[in-house]
Amino acid sequence: MDKTPPLPPRDSWTFSPDVNAEIRRAAATGIYDIRGGGAKRRVPHFDDLLFLGASMSRYPLEGYREKCGTNVTLGTRFAKKPIELKIPITIAGMSFGSLSGPAKEALGRGATMAGTSTTTGDGGMTEEERGHSQTLVYQYLPSRYGMNPDDLRRADAIEIVVGQGAKPGGGGMLLGQKITERVAGMRNLPEGIDQRSACRHPDWTGPDDLEIKILELREITGWEKPIYIKVGGARPYYDTALAVKAGADVVVLDGMQGGTAATQDVFIEHVGQPTLACIRPAVKALQDLGMHRKVQLIVSGGIRTGADVAKALAMGADAVSIGSAALIAIGENDPRWGKEYDALGTTPDAYDDWHEGKDPAGITTQDPELMKRVDPVDAARRLHNYLSVLTLECQTLARACGKSHVHNLEPEDLCALTIEAAAMAGVPLAGTNWIPGQGGF
Amino acid sequence: MRTIDMATTPLRDLNSTLQAAAASGEGQWEIVNPKGSHAVAVGLDGPIAVTIKGSTGYYCAGMNKAAKIHVTGSVGPGVAENMMSGHVIIEGDASQYAGATGHGGLLVIKGNASSRCGISMKGIDIVVHGNIGHMSAFMAQSGNLVVLGDAGDALGDSLYEARLFVRGSVKSLGADCVEKEMRPEHVEILRDLLDRSGAEAKPEEFKRYGSARQLYNFHVDNAGAY
Ligand SMILES: Cc1cc2nc3c(=O)[nH]c(=O)nc-3n(C[C@H](O)[C@H](O)[C@H](O)COP(=O)(O)O)c2cc1C
Numbered sequence: 001m002d003k004t005p006p007l008p009p010r011d012s013w014t015f016s017p018d019v020n021a022e023i024r025r026a027a028a029t030g031i032y033d034i035r036g037g038g039a040k041r042r043v044p045h046f047d048d049l050l051f052l053g054a055s056m057s058r059y060p061l062e063g064y065r066e067k068c069g070t071n072v073t074l075g076t077r078f079a080k081k082p083i084e085l086k087i088p089i090t091i092a093g094m095s096f097g098s099l100s101g102p103a104k105e106a107l108g109r110g111a112t113m114a115g116t117s118t119t120t121g122d123g124g125m126t127e128e129e130r131g132h133s134q135t136l137v138y139q140y141l142p143s144r145y146g147m148n149p150d151d152l153r154r155a156d157a158i159e160i161v162v163g164q165g166a167k168p169g170g171g172g173m174l175l176g177q178k179i180t181e182r183v184a185g186m187r188n189l190p191e192g193i194d195q196r197s198a199c200r201h202p203d204w205t206g207p208d209d210l211e212i213k214i215l216e217l218r219e220i221t222g223w224e225k226p227i228y229i230k231v232g233g234a235r236p237y238y239d240t241a242l243a244v245k246a247g248a249d250v251v252v253l254d255g256m257q258g259g260t261a262a263t264q265d266v267f268i269e270h271v272g273q274p275t276l277a278c279i280r281p282a283v284k285a286l287q288d289l290g291m292h293r294k295v296q297l298i299v300s301g302g303i304r305t306g307a308d309v310a311k312a313l314a315m316g317a318d319a320v321s322i323g324s325a326a327l328i329a330i331g332e333n334d335p336r337w338g339k340e341y342d343a344l345g346t347t348p349d350a351y352d353d354w355h356e357g358k359d360p361a362g363i364t365t366q367d368p369e370l371m372k373r374v375d376p377v378d379a380a381r382r383l384h385n386y387l388s389v390l391t392l393e394c395q396t397l398a399r400a401c402g403k404s405h406v407h408n409l410e411p412e413d414l415c416a417l418t419i420e421a422a423a424m425a426g427v428p429l430a431g432t433n434w435i436p437g438q439g440g441f
Numbered sequence: 442m443r444t445i446d447m448a449t450t451p452l453r454d455l456n457s458t459l460q461a462a463a464a465s466g467e468g469q470w471e472i473v474n475p476k477g478s479h480a481v482a483v484g485l486d487g488p489i490a491v492t493i494k495g496s497t498g499y500y501c502a503g504m505n506k507a508a509k510i511h512v513t514g515s516v517g518p519g520v521a522e523n524m525m526s527g528h529v530i531i532e533g534d535a536s537q538y539a540g541a542t543g544h545g546g547l548l549v550i551k552g553n554a555s556s557r558c559g560i561s562m563k564g565i566d567i568v569v570h571g572n573i574g575h576m577s578a579f580m581a582q583s584g585n586l587v588v589l590g591d592a593g594d595a596l597g598d599s600l601y602e603a604r605l606f607v608r609g610s611v612k613s614l615g616a617d618c619v620e621k622e623m624r625p626e627h628v629e630i631l632r633d634l635l636d637r638s639g640a641e642a643k644p645e646e647f648k649r650y651g652s653a654r655q656l657y658n659f660h661v662d663n664a665g666a667y
Contacts, residue, residue, distance in 0.1 A: 031659075147523055149525065176657075198580060202542055203537075203560070204519070212480070215479055216500040216522075
């Protein structure tokens with residue numbers, strides 16, 4: 001008789017090694033896991049969409065020859081001085097404190113070279129970024145760290161942050177390790193203590209109050225600056241409609257893959273809707289109110305390539321915004337620091353303990369030695385290169401669809417690879433005319 | 442003294458006139474018929490004196506710098522929010538979030554203030570002659586909040602380095618807020634603020650509250666406190 005063949009060890013899907021490791025970590029520490037970055041799980045995304053390209057009924061534009069515009073104007077609704085950008089890709093709000101001074105400077109320089117805007121974050125405006133950013137969006141956050149009327153007037157636009165995709169409904173957290181004298185001074189708090197950034201604004205509660213808050217900000221700044229409202233991807237139809245009602249010039253919509261400097265892993269992975277699922281409801285809200293293209297929509301959360309940019313625009317966004325990708329472009333998680341990532345118990349591309357302030361790449365840190373590793377001029381060049389590639393890729397796709405401006409991309413140019421993506425993006429499943437939830441066969 | 446009548450002057454004209462006057466640094470202004478308007482006399486930056494005859498809506502004197510603003514009536518939510526410096530005096534009552542996130546200057550409320558007075562304050566001094574509502578000085582970072590009357594529930598919840606002085610009763614203290622010893626330097630701070638705000642009270646009648654600093658760095662053993 002043959003012996004019964006031995007079965008190989010079998011991992012459980014439910015209790016996978018990852019899950020078990022987290023149970024052991026929790027049991028050892030008694031504290032939830034805090035980390036930076038965005039959702040790491042796979043969710044339906046732009047990769048699940050394809051462009052159809054030109055064919056018998058659509059003719060393409062000549063690459064390198066025929067013009068394909070990429071400029072965008074933001075804030076045409078009420079602001080006396082709307083923002084003019086050369087490319088539809090902006091740099092998202094990332095706080096000084098979570099990022100080092102040289103990293104902020106690099107973002108400002110790189111964005112300026114590319115003809116786009118950069119954004120402050122929780123912690124106020126630094127000279128590095130104001131000085132090096134031709135167009136700077138100033139965030140108005142619940143914490144109001146460093147908020148003052150002079151910086152408000154020095155800004156080119158104001159972004160009222162209601163939520164972030166990584167943590168809709170959550171506040172910020174900057175752990176004591178990163179609170180140096182400079183960071184503490186800007187935030188008016190003692191050095192070395194954990195800084196919680198509130199999850200709600202201190203002086204308004206709903207869209208009716210926000211409308212009055214916006215009136216105040218406009219009165220303080222002479223109705224010059226575009227006012228953005230940033231929301232996490234929670235209830236995109238109603239959030240967008242209410243932002244319009246409250247008087248926004250621009251709505252910034254950040255899906256669940258959006259990065260953060262630090263929050264609970266459970267928040268990052270379990271709250272909010274995927275970016276892909278947020279865009280069409282937001283566009284629908286704008287269309288229902290007759291405000292599409294009048295109130296501009298900026299989409300963020302997991303934008304990596306020119307294809308992502310083009311797909312977001314085709315779905316109706318006016319521009320996109322990038323956080324994580326910009327950090328990677330300037331050197332975050334770079335394999336050249338492999339040994340040091342190893343020493344921290346991680347690997348390049350997986351490092352996410354940004355809250356600890358030990359970033360070998362010198363970007364998500366306040367350590368004076370580590371931050372020297374970012375050369376703002378060189379890093380800016382890399383960011384500029386990267387933004388150029390995103391733009392060229394986006395134009396290439398737009399021309400292939402016969403569009404003379406990237407804003408002419410439309411949902412009809414797309415199909416979806418999965419039923420989920422078809423339903424979320426509101427475009428047909430490839431090979432069919434079926435948009436789940438909208439009839440068809 | 443120049444007078445602006447809000448019955449005939451749009452808000453935009455009012456604020457731009459006052460902002461220009463503040464920038465050139467001089468003048469005494471009187472605003473009549475505010476009738477509960479929002480965002481009155483916001484963003485002023487310079488040592489002018491403005492008297493508002495009547496009551497205002499939200500965010501009166503918002504982000505004030507250097508100006509002296511006197512409201513003869515009551516004010517809506519967020520009076521003197523994010524004030525940087527200067528002096529704001531309210532003869533009547535103030536609604537929620539009075540002095541929210543203020544960085545400096547002196548806010549005097551001669552009536553009562555509602556909930557969340559001094560929320561997230563960052564250096565402002567606030568003196569309330571009457572009572573204050575619940576959750577006042579929530580996450581207050583620095584500055585002084587002086588209350589001649591009583592304080593509502595959860596005073597000073599999660600506060601940082603702000604000092605709270607209350608003469609009357611405190612319904613309850615918020616997380617990490619404790620009564621502290623009144624040392625001579627605190628008596629001096631208080632005497633000066635009472636003096637400058639025209640309050641008839643003696644420093645000795647007050648109790649001081651501040652942060653126990655137990656929640657400054659997150660520790661799981663404190664999770665029950667949140
Ligand atoms: C290091 C870091 C810091 C951030 N800080 C802020 C902030 O201060 N305010 C804010 O609204 N969003 C903040 N965000 C979120 C970004 O503005 C943006 O929504 C997000 O990064 C977009 O997703 P992406 O990273 O996939 O591009 C931060 C993100 C990162 C990665």
